[in-house]
Amino acid sequence: MKIGISAESAIDLxxxxxxxxxxxxxxxxITLGDRTEFDGVITPDxxxxxxxxxxxxxxxxxxxEYQFEEHFNKLLSQYDYVIxxxxxxxxxSACDNARKVxxxxxxxxxxxxxxTLSTGIAxxxxxxxxxxxKGEDIDAIVSKCEARVPHIQVSSVINNLNYLYKGGRCSALQRFGANLFKxxxxxxxxxxxxxxxxxxxxKDAAVVKKYCEDTLEMFSNPDKSIAFVTATNYPDxxxxxxxxxxxDFGFKKILRTTAGSTISSYCGDKTIGVFFIDDGGNK
Incomplete structure (x- = not known):
């Protein structure tokens, strides 16, 4: 049995x-003014x-739905099943569109x-x-993946609220206060x-250090086999x-990635997050 894996570009890999x-x-x-292109053609910068x-x-x-129909049919010519x-x-609405197809x-x-979003999906x-x-069957794989969904830890610290405000996800007062007091x-x-x-x-270093420490303290039972550090425009x-x-916390594999254009459209410049599954590796 051949099983393929699929995702939207918001997976950020x-x-x-x-x-x-x-x-x-x-x-x-993504549409910028009168220019419309696929995610990846238009870049975060x-x-x-x-x-x-x-x-x-x-x-x-x-x-x-048309994109999904074309995408899934192409994959089904190569695989018996697709997740x-x-x-x-x-x-x-992408998830609903995928389900309809x-x-x-x-x-x-x-x-x-x-x-979830970004490399939380990954x-x-x-x-x-x-x-x-490992050779598991389609039903077992879907069931095991769905069981881990509630345990995906995805968070980030963002530079300011400007993008969230423009996108209607925070009030003008919240943005004003956040920007005023940095x-x-x-x-x-x-x-x-x-x-x-x-x-x-x-400053950046102090904020990111405290954010990472707080996240690891709050979500203290992670699957330490893998984690992501996903960012936009932070220095190395x-x-x-x-x-x-x-x-230092014990993660074995840490992957560094950059947020793609879809996610960057919401979080904005200078955003960084650490992502992992907080279920103690209960696979």
């Missing part, structure tokens, strides 16, 4: 990791420059609402790859949606520090 874990992606669409110049956010469009890991249904494919495409997809390589909020994915947890003040020494804290 570079090509080398997509190839390593044999994950096939289908892209979101182009998005940041556009927002700085115009004061407007890009528009993101979910993967539509698709979708961006949280609370953040995008899969409902006409005789059970050969299974959709998992990851209730953690589940990589786990699925491990199970496939507050750096921690944004956490909770039950598939985004929520603010802690607030930080200070800051990312190095986050990686070191994870390594």
């Amino acid at each position: 570079p090509k080398n990791l997509l190839d390593e874990y044999a994950i096939q992606t289908v892209p979101f669409t 182009q998005i940041f420059a556009y927002v700085d110049e115009t004061g407007k956010l890009p528009k993101t469009s979910a993967v539509n 698709h890991f979708s961006l949280s249904s609370k953040l995008s 899969a409902s006409h494919l005789n059970g050969r495409v299974r959709i998992i609402d990851t209730r 953690l589940l997809a990589i786990y699925a790859r491990e199970l496939i390589d 507050i750096r909020p921690q944004i956490t994915v909770v039950d598939g949606g985004m929520a603010s947890r802690k607030l930080y003040r200070g 020494e800051i990312i190095d520090m986050g990686e070191k804290l994870l390594r």
Whole structure:
């Protein structure tokens, strides 16, 4: 039995990791003014420059049913089954679109609402790859992946609230107060949606160090086999520090990635997060 793994471009993995874990992606669409391209063609740096110049956010469009139909049919010509890991249904209509298409494919495409984003999705997809390589059947793989969904720890500390304000995810008063007092909020994915947890003040190194320490203290039962440090436009020494804290905590494999265009459209420039599964490696 051949089982393929699929995700939208919001999985935020570079090509080398997509190839390593044999994950096939289908892209979101990004619009900057009168220019519309797929996620990956328009880059995060182009998005940041556009927002700085115009004061407007890009528009993101979910993967539509036609894209999914084409994508899934192509994969089904190579695999007996496909497991698709979708961006949280609370953040995008992509998951619902995928389900509608899969409902006409005789059970050969299974959709998992990851209730998370970015490399939080990748953690589940990589786990699925491990199970496939062990020879587990499709039902067992889907069941085991779904059981880990509530334990995905995805959070980040963002530079300011400007992108969240422009996107309607915080009030003008919240943005004003945060910018006035140079507050750096921690944004956490909770039950598939985004929520603010802690607030930080200070220079980059101090803020990121405290954020990582707080996260590891709050989510203290991680699967230490793998973690991600995912960022936008942070200098290497800051990312190095986050990686070191994870390594000192006992994580065996730490992957460094850059948030893609879809996720960057919401979090903005200078965002960093540490992601892992907080279930003690209960696989």
